[in-house]
Amino acid sequence: MTAEPSPSVPDCLQLPAFRSISWQQWLPAQLASLPGRTIDLDTGDWSLSCRELDELLTALHAAGHDVHVVTTRCRNTLISATALGLTARLATHDHPAGEASADQQKRPESIAGLTVHRGTLRSGDHIETRGHLLIVGDVNPGGSASADGDVYVWGRLRGRAHAGRQGNGNAKIVALQLRPLQLRIAELVARGPDERPQPGLAEQACILDGAIAIEPASPPFAAQQP
Amino acid sequence: MTNSRTILICSGKGGVGKTTLTANLGIALAGQGARTVVLDADFGLRNLDLLLGLENRIVYTAQEVLAETCRLDQALVKHKQEPNLALLPAGNPRMLEWLKPEDMQTIAGMLSERFDYVLIDCPAGIEDGFKNAVAAAKEAIVITTPEVSAVRDADRVIGLLNTHGVSPVQLVLNRVRPKMMANQDMLAVDDVTDILALPLLGLVLEDEQVIVSTNRGEPLTLNGSASPAAKAYGNIASRLQGEDIPLMDPAKERRGIRARVRRLMQTKIF
Numbered sequence: 001m002t003a004e005p006s007p008s009v010p011d012c013l014q015l016p017a018f019r020s021i022s023w024q025q026w027l028p029a030q031l032a033s034l035p036g037r038t039i040d041l042d043t044g045d046w047s048l049s050c051r052e053l054d055e056l057l058t059a060l061h062a063a064g065h066d067v068h069v070v071t072t073r074c075r076n077t078l079i080s081a082t083a084l085g086l087t088a089r090l091a092t093h094d095h096p097a098g099e100a101s102a103d104q105q106k107r108p109e110s111i112a113g114l115t116v117h118r119g120t121l122r123s124g125d126h127i128e129t130r131g132h133l134l135i136v137g138d139v140n141p142g143g144s145a146s147a148d149g150d151v152y153v154w155g156r157l158r159g160r161a162h163a164g165r166q167g168n169g170n171a172k173i174v175a176l177q178l179r180p181l182q183l184r185i186a187e188l189v190a191r192g193p194d195e196r197p198q199p200g201l202a203e204q205a206c207i208l209d210g211a212i213a214i215e216p217a218s219p220p221f222a223a224q225q226p
Numbered sequence: 227m228t229n230s231r232t233i234l235i236c237s238g239k240g241g242v243g244k245t246t247l248t249a250n251l252g253i254a255l256a257g258q259g260a261r262t263v264v265l266d267a268d269f270g271l272r273n274l275d276l277l278l279g280l281e282n283r284i285v286y287t288a289q290e291v292l293a294e295t296c297r298l299d300q301a302l303v304k305h306k307q308e309p310n311l312a313l314l315p316a317g318n319p320r321m322l323e324w325l326k327p328e329d330m331q332t333i334a335g336m337l338s339e340r341f342d343y344v345l346i347d348c349p350a351g352i353e354d355g356f357k358n359a360v361a362a363a364k365e366a367i368v369i370t371t372p373e374v375s376a377v378r379d380a381d382r383v384i385g386l387l388n389t390h391g392v393s394p395v396q397l398v399l400n401r402v403r404p405k406m407m408a409n410q411d412m413l414a415v416d417d418v419t420d421i422l423a424l425p426l427l428g429l430v431l432e433d434e435q436v437i438v439s440t441n442r443g444e445p446l447t448l449n450g451s452a453s454p455a456a457k458a459y460g461n462i463a464s465r466l467q468g469e470d471i472p473l474m475d476p477a478k479e480r481r482g483i484r485a486r487v488r489r490l491m492q493t494k495i496f
Binding site for chain 2: 051076079120122123124125
């Protein structure tokens, strides 16, 4: 880290850790130190509604900056960002965005932590995490979940899921009811099965012989330590 | 008014019955004695006035109210047969260019001071028109039909309503065909509620009388029609007021031969 007063990495605008002041007061001073035209936005713990985020983006746009990726630790902000059509990432509490990426450069195989999302992913919602992803709720048709590690759905998976986003072929997708539209593991893509799954049987998808296969979920389906 | 309720009626997909529900629910609520106003937020393609048969009575619109060139009570169009119901018409489509969510909040705020129920007829889609309408709403009714595309769009809208903090959100399933559901040619009620996970406020059967009433500009609930859709709209209004009325069962509806004969007799052939 350089001796700059702002903790932000280059091309990344990080909102202050505590919401003590409104961003309208805080932003003008930061704009001068922003170099690039396209920037990443790290909203930290801020819970921003669709409208608040839209206002912030409009202010940034007026100053000549377009936001490319939004990183957040708050689920509401994540959904607001996806609703506005941005690429959004959920950072876990112990791994803020900056550190996690630095971590990954050091140990490319390592997967940082487990992100837990409570609630249903509805059509158009999209969640993307580094590490494993656990969704306590359903993934509805039109919704999608992707993770660098495994994707677990404690509910019905009826949308799309992508495990091992960075190319980890050992990643798997587990759901209490696996009825996806599409599954992806690493670079492989598979359409969901046409027939309905057996009720009351948790299933998992993983790569077997170079193709995605669905089988009953093996009991110790907790994340294996890398 | 402190216990005034501002309810958004939306669907995402077009043509599933938002405006029809708004008109019929407005009449039904007014008929039950509640002071009700319907607000047309569909500025681009307004036709709530048409369904209520009030098109030729419009003098001022929401546009003039916002510009303060007229008073609110000048713009409100009172329904001729149902004095408890008023309509605030949408202005011209060019309003879309400058209307802001705050403007809708202003209008809804003014209306909620005078009425028990403010029903907002939302435009289709999830773009600016929807964002404006949702800003003014406190609760919402999502209407959908048992079709995959309508359910998908409704799901998207529910997600957006949640992020905007609108609660409670209730569901109305429109254009239900019991026979097709029984033959599994149509999504079943359970399939829809399974995906959307919302409390069901009402089921409305497919009914030709709806088309007749739309063309006449007389909502079905107005004349105490005994058609199945009119009954369903009345029940939705009662449930909204807190009455506990059991939901209609599509399977039973199909079997009643007497009901079918009655429906046949209502169909205006002559």
